[in-house]
Amino acid sequence: MHPGGTETSHHSANPQSTQNAPPFTLEGWFILHDFRRLDWRRWKALDPARRAQIAREAAAFLRHVEAAGDTGEGASALYRVVGHKADLLWLHFRPALADLGELEAALARTALGDYLEPAYSYVSVTELSFYRSGPGGPERDVRQEPFVRARLYPAIPPARHACFYPMNKKRDGADNWYTLPFEERGRLMHSHGLIGRKYAGRVTQIISGSVGLDDWEWGVTLFADDPVDFKRVVYEMRFDEASARYGEFGPFYVGVRLAPGELVRFLSPETAAGAAGAREGAQAAGG
Numbered sequence: 034m035h036p037g038g039t040e041t042s043h044h045s046a047n048p049q050s051t052q053n054a055p056p057f058t059l060e061g062w063f064i065l066h067d068f069r070r071l072d073w074r075r076w077k078a079l080d081p082a083r084r085a086q087i088a089r090e091a092a093a094f095l096r097h098v099e100a101a102g103d104t105g106e107g108a109s110a111l112y113r114v115v116g117h118k119a120d121l122l123w124l125h126f127r128p129a130l131a132d133l134g135e136l137e138a139a140l141a142r143t144a145l146g147d148y149l150e151p152a153y154s155y156v157s158v159t160e161l162s163f164y165r166s167g168p169g170g171p172e173r174d175v176r177q178e179p180f181v182r183a184r185l186y187p188a189i190p191p192a193r194h195a196c197f198y199p200m201n202k203k204r205d206g207a208d209n210w211y212t213l214p215f216e217e218r219g220r221l222m223h224s225h226g227l228i229g230r231k232y233a234g235r236v237t238q239i240i241s242g243s244v245g246l247d248d249w250e251w252g253v254t255l256f257a258d259d260p261v262d263f264k265r266v267v268y269e270m271r272f273d274e275a276s277a278r279y280g281e282f283g284p285f286y287v288g289v290r291l292a293p294g295e296l297v298r299f300l301s302p303e304t305a306a307g308a309a310g311a312r313e314g315a316q317a318a319g320g
């Protein structure tokens with residue numbers, strides 16, 4: 034539950050009666066995707082005792098930011114990004130934009146912060162759009178309904194993997210989402226939702242709006258235990274008109290959740306030496 038519902042309620046005007054108008058939307062927590070690269074060379078040059086101390090402090094910082102989930106004042110999680118786009122993704126949901134700026138600075142103030150370079154960031158706000166409710170529909174206190182609260186003030190799913198990408202709806206000649214009649218956009222989003230629902234229980238999505246906040250129009254954050262489910266859902270949606278005709282996509286990031294203890298192991302060069310040693314041993318044993 035989010036106790037401070039009203040003071041952190043953002044919500045848009047409802048010009049739904051005219052044809053080319055945005056849908057009624059509700060907004061909730063602000064989101065920061067904070068991608069960092071670790072300067073491994075400088076990190077490994079540190080004295081091992083100092084490095085271990087910094088790693089422990091970083092794990093305590095992670096525990097501290099994750100605790101927001103216990104008080105209902107947001108949610109945070111850390112992922113190890115696979116591929117060269119970044120090393121770490123710090124994912125934060127908070128009631129105010131300023132809270133996210135503070136978390137960014139708090140990471141910079143940790144000792145680990147001296148070894149983290151910015152790789153990418155994305156600022157957005159959780160968003161729920163209403164294409165199917167008639168005028169006045171959403172004005173009943175829909176914000177209190179559990180499914181709405183779960184979308185606007187989401188917990189971070191415990192899934193092992195996360196996938197993030199920003200996207201736009203196209204404005205290109207005949208393929209212009211923003212000149213489509215309201216009803217047509219509603220029809221397309223309904224079809225989109227039907228595909229998404231097939232992945233219930235396997236893929237959780239958090240859709241956040243970023244028009245006016247960042248370089249793309251939406252952020253898409255997906256959570257799944259099986260990373261192949263990211264490929265399945267995104268691929269299936271590519272054939273659906275809302276994506277096939279109107280979707281434009283930014284870079285994709287995929288990562289594996291890191292609990293505080295796993296962060297300490299990730300930061301330990303001894304872990305890498307141990308893993309390499311074990312592999313060599315296994316190869317030698319297996320011929």
Ligand code: VOV
Pocket residue numbers: 056160161162163200222225226227228229230232236237238240251253255266267270271276280
């Ligand atoms: C994985 C499951 C899944 C499910 C169940 C789902 C359902 C729904 C519903 C019911 C609705 C409409 C109401 C709302 O909730 O806002 C949406 C809305 C939205 N979606 Fe979605 N989506 C999913 C998943 C899902 C994915 C994988 C993507 C990326 C598209 C792709 O091709 O890569 C996406 C995008 C969006 C966007 C950009 C919006 C906002 C569009 C707008 O114009 O407002 N979405 N979505």
